[in-house]
Amino acid sequence: MTVCANNLQHLLYEFSRIDLLIRTYLETVRDDNSEPVEFMGLYISEAEIENLQRSSGFLSTFKALPEEKRKDIEAMRKNQNYKMAESLKKGRKLRLHTLAELFGLDPFEIDVILIGLAPELDLKYERIYAYLQNDVTLKRPRVDLAMNLLCPTVKAKLMSRSYFSHDSSLLTNNLIHLTGDGQNDQLPLISSFIKVDERIIGFLLGFDTPDRKIRDFTLLVRPGISFDDLVLPGEFKSKLKGMINWHIQNIYPLKFLFSGADGSGKMSAAKAACRVAGKDMLVIDTKVMFKDDLSKTADLICREAFLQDSALYFENFGALFEDQGSLTFKGSGIQIRSLIQALKEFPNWIFLAAMEPLQRNEGLKEELMNTGFIHFSFPLPSYPLRKRLWKSGLQDYDVCEDVDLSALASKFQLTGGRIKDAACTAHTLARLEDPSSPVLSMEDLYEGCRSQANQKISSLAIKIDPHYTWEDIILPKDTKEQLKEVCGFIRYRGKVYCDWGFEKKLSLGKGLNILFSGPSGTGKTMAAEIVANEVDLDLYKINLSDMVSKYIGETEKNLEKMFDEAKTSNAILFFDEADALFGKRSEIKDAHDRYANIEIAYLLQKMEEHTGTVILASNFRKNIDDAFLRRLHFTIEFPLPDDISREMIWLATFPAETPLGDDVDFAFLSKFRFTGGNIKNIALAASFLAAEDADNVGMEHLIKATKRELQKIGKLFTEADFGEYSRWIKPSGEKDHV
Numbered sequence: 019m020t021v022c023a024n025n026l027q028h029l030l031y032e033f034s035r036i037d038l039l040i041r042t043y044l045e046t047v048r049d050d051n052s053e054p055v056e057f058m059g060l061y062i063s064e065a066e067i068e069n070l071q072r073s074s075g076f077l078s079t080f081k082a083l084p085e086e087k088r089k090d091i092e093a094m095r096k097n098q099n100y101k102m103a104e105s106l107k108k109g110r111k112l113r114l115h116t117l118a119e120l121f122g123l124d125p126f127e128i129d130v131i132l133i134g135l136a137p138e139l140d141l142k143y144e145r146i147y148a149y150l151q152n153d154v155t156l157k158r159p160r161v162d163l164a165m166n167l168l169c170p171t172v173k174a175k176l177m178s179r180s181y182f183s184h185d186s187s188l189l190t191n192n193l194i195h196l197t198g199d200g201q202n203d204q205l206p207l208i209s210s211f212i213k214v215d216e217r218i219i220g221f222l223l224g225f226d227t228p229d230r231k232i233r234d235f236t237l238l239v240r241p242g243i244s245f246d247d248l249v250l251p252g253e254f255k256s257k258l259k260g261m262i263n264w265h266i267q268n269i270y271p272l273k274f275l276f277s278g279a280d281g282s283g284k285m286s287a288a289k290a291a292c293r294v295a296g297k298d299m300l301v302i303d304t305k306v307m308f309k310d311d312l313s314k315t316a317d318l319i320c321r322e323a324f325l326q327d328s329a330l331y332f333e334n335f336g337a338l339f340e341d342q343g344s345l346t347f348k349g350s351g352i353q354i355r356s357l358i359q360a361l362k363e364f365p366n367w368i369f370l371a372a373m374e375p376l377q378r379n380e381g382l383k384e385e386l387m388n389t390g391f392i393h394f395s396f397p398l399p400s401y402p403l404r405k406r407l408w409k410s411g412l413q414d415y416d417v418c419e420d421v422d423l424s425a426l427a428s429k430f431q432l433t434g435g436r437i438k439d440a441a442c443t444a445h446t447l448a449r450l451e452d453p454s455s456p457v458l459s460m461e462d463l464y465e466g467c468r469s470q471a472n473q474k475i476s477s478l479a480i481k482i483d484p485h486y487t488w489e490d491i492i493l494p495k496d497t498k499e500q501l502k503e504v505c506g507f508i509r510y511r512g513k514v515y516c517d518w519g520f521e522k523k524l525s526l527g528k529g530l531n532i533l534f535s536g537p538s539g540t541g542k543t544m545a546a547e548i549v550a551n552e553v554d555l556d557l558y559k560i561n562l563s564d565m566v567s568k569y570i571g572e573t574e575k576n577l578e579k580m581f582d583e584a585k586t587s588n589a590i591l592f593f594d595e596a597d598a599l600f601g602k603r604s605e606i607k608d609a610h611d612r613y614a615n616i617e618i619a620y621l622l623q624k625m626e627e628h629t630g631t632v633i634l635a636s637n638f639r640k641n642i643d644d645a646f647l648r649r650l651h652f653t654i655e656f657p658l659p660d661d662i663s664r665e666m667i668w669l670a671t672f673p674a675e676t677p678l679g680d681d682v683d684f685a686f687l688s689k690f691r692f693t694g695g696n697i698k699n700i701a702l703a704a705s706f707l708a709a710e711d712a713d714n715v716g717m718e719h720l721i722k723a724t725k726r727e728l729q730k731i732g733k734l735f736t737e738a739d740f741g742e743y744s745r746w747i748k749p750s751g752e753k754d755h756v
Contacts, residue, residue: 022105025224028112031101033139035094036132040146042087043167047150082170095125113222120324121191126168127181131222133164134194134212138219161196162208182207191321193218217318221325228300228326232318235306238326239299241289248290249407249434250283251397258394262291271364275386276371278396279585281435287396288331288369297367298328305337313356320364329367336372362389374582398585398629399434400521401427401512407434411441417458425460428512429555430467430588431629440466464554467588475583479558479591484551486544492659492666492694493541500654501545504532507651508553508631530631531649533596535639536656539695542635545656546592555631556589562596574620581624588630596634622646664688664697671701672715677708679716686741687720692727700727721746 022028083091102115118128136143137158144157151163161182169175181188188194196210217229228236245259265272272291276284285301292299300323307315323330338354361368370391387393399407404427411434412421432440441458444466448456488498507530515521515528534542543559550557565576584591625632626649639655647653659667665688672678692700703723708715721740725747728735737744 021101021108022110022112025111025113028102028105028110029114029222031098032114032128032132033136035091035098036129036136038094039083039091039129039167040133040136040143040150042083042091043081044146044150046081046083081166085170088170113224117193117218117222121187121193123187123193126178127188127193129168130164130181130188130212131193131214131218133159133167134214135219135222138214156211158197158211158213160208161210161212164212165208179207182210190317191324192317217322217325226326228322229318232302232307232315232322235303236319236322237301238328239289239301239331241293241297241299243286243289244293245290248283248286249399249403249410250287251400251403254394254397258287258291261392262294266295271366271368271390273361273368273386273389273391274370275391275393276369276396277374277393279373279398279433281433281437281439282396282398283434284369284371284396285331285333286434287394288329288371291369292329292367295329295367298326299331299369300326300328301331301333304332304334312354313360316357316360320360323364323366327366329369330361330364331369331371333371334373335370336374358386362386398431401516404430404432404437404512407432407437411437412458415441415445415458416456417463418460421458421460421463424513425509426463426467428509429553430470431585432467432470432588436470440470442466443469468554468556470588475558475580475589478580478583479560482547482550482557482559482592484547484557486547486551488548488552490670491541491544491548492663492670493545494657494663497654497656500652501549504530504549504652504654505552508549508555529625529628530651531625532631532633532652532654533636533639533647533650534633534654534656535636537658537693538637539693540656540658541694542656543592543594544694545654546590546633546635549633550590557592558584558589559592559594562593577621577624581628584628584630590631590633591628592633592635594635596636597638622649625649658691658693661688664690664692667694667697668701671697672705676705677714679714681717682715682720683717686743687724690724690728690739696727696731699730700724703727717743718746 022031082088102112105112106115114128117123117131123131137147147159147163148154148156151160165175165178169178180186182196183189189196192215195213195215196207197213198205198210220227226238227233228238245255248255250258262272264270274288274291276287278284288299300319302319307319319330322328338357361370368391370386405423408423408426412423430440440463444458444462445456447462447465448458491498493501511528511530521528534545536542546557546559560580565573565580580591639653665684668684668687671694687700700720700723703726704715704719707719707722711719713719721743725735725740737747740747
């Protein structure tokens, strides 16, 4: 007795048995049929009606196969089962047997699938089925025909209805579909047609292409990464590996809830785990999946994982809850609940990957963990790990000799995935300069890093393109020195905290918090731009007055959202108008005072937890609470400029291209106690006046612009204040007085 050479041969053996079953039943029907063959199914004759009338008893028209014929078919089944068993011993993969094992199908259910599959592979069965069902239009087998073919008695036929119920294995696993003629709700069950699912047809024929209904958001991955390839904290990786090995040794389905920033290693860890277990991984993009009916889609995904014998990896799992609120959300919430239930019942490995551990659905997180899900929070890589990731990420590129991996690792808190993306972007930029042999420069890598900033922060803050340098700002020497110390702190904090061990001494406060205080226009925003420009980091300006809400709890939500997005933005946060929140904590007189103090405390907490750079700008340092000042690394005062500084500001304000008249007297203009911001406004206004006159920027334009600036800021002035230039502040024909 030969064994099955391959899956296709085994399938043909099984079809030979089904073919014998159909042909035997066909002979039985023809022997009992008195109608001319050429008119079968075209009309109902008088003789046929008379036969129906003469038949007595319920299901009296049921035709069973002769007992001896059925025994022959069963003997054939036993023979084929023996061949199948011998083939399996030799390691042959037989898809029909695999399908039965996966979904617990018995011989009746297997035969139903084969009966439905026959016309999909050979059109001759369409004509045979039409004849057997006495209708030339019925080319697919009805449930009634399958029952008649497979059931030896009337009782067996009645009992077989359970195989076609909505909770049967055939239907719940979408192995077959029961279709009708557009009147499904009105049709009897036995009138429904059996249609084998297209994915099941492909599977039985040996194809592994995922179901077309889920193909747009799924990808089958054959892991090639090992645990040795993972760049993760040693203790974290050891714990993760130990957990995976325990589940493999105990043959226990492993279910993980992974949380962490994009590129923090969640998918790589899942791939390494699947490689240890010898499993493929079916990756699902949950964001796209959500567009379909979740309950039906979940069934198809789980079935696909069964067929592929793969683990499930749900990427962006938290996207299901971003706009849905809670699980009780009408409509979508019900679908999400059905998805969660399907995942809990799935008997194979599952990885749920989210940016955060379902913060807005703590109940769901607890529910998942109570049903066997294990939560691992992937940390942002430390400074030493970032250096390793940069070294690994750049090994396939040519880089300039001056590329400083320590500086990249210190300034940009990127995950491993984002470091690879940054290197790829830098390579693209280098190719623009030299397509034939691109070499990555530090400038290219800085630009690549900035491109990885979280784009969501742009919806919460204004991005400022820093272009000022040290030559553009006029400040006291000590103030400038403090700003340069800030730059040094940003450049070398990785070295000090990690290489020199200070990180072990601090639990919080590893970021850099700075206060710029001083009157409006004294250079606070310009200084923030200079710092950002000097250290090659993006700068985002946040107006705190826009974030403070009169509604209790809303301010904290706004602040939380901002700092959450800033975790991966790798940018300097510049909080303007800090006085809106950073005033002296008030005495508690009512509920609003209490909640105002809670807002302040919450902001203080988020600043301490943040590992990046935060600059606060305030016009009045004396209003800042001492609790804040103790937690700041730098407090830099921006004083009003003196006469000498103002003259230097006047000289530095005008671009070299601006045509200045010979009569411009900066020494006189510096006597007005303006800030740098006022001076910039006057210079710009004077330039427009000169452009209108088609002339150089002269003293007349500057005096008129000075008068307008004084009026704008509400300062009193007299003609004497302008001395010899007072003639230019008088309106034509009038004496000017204020």
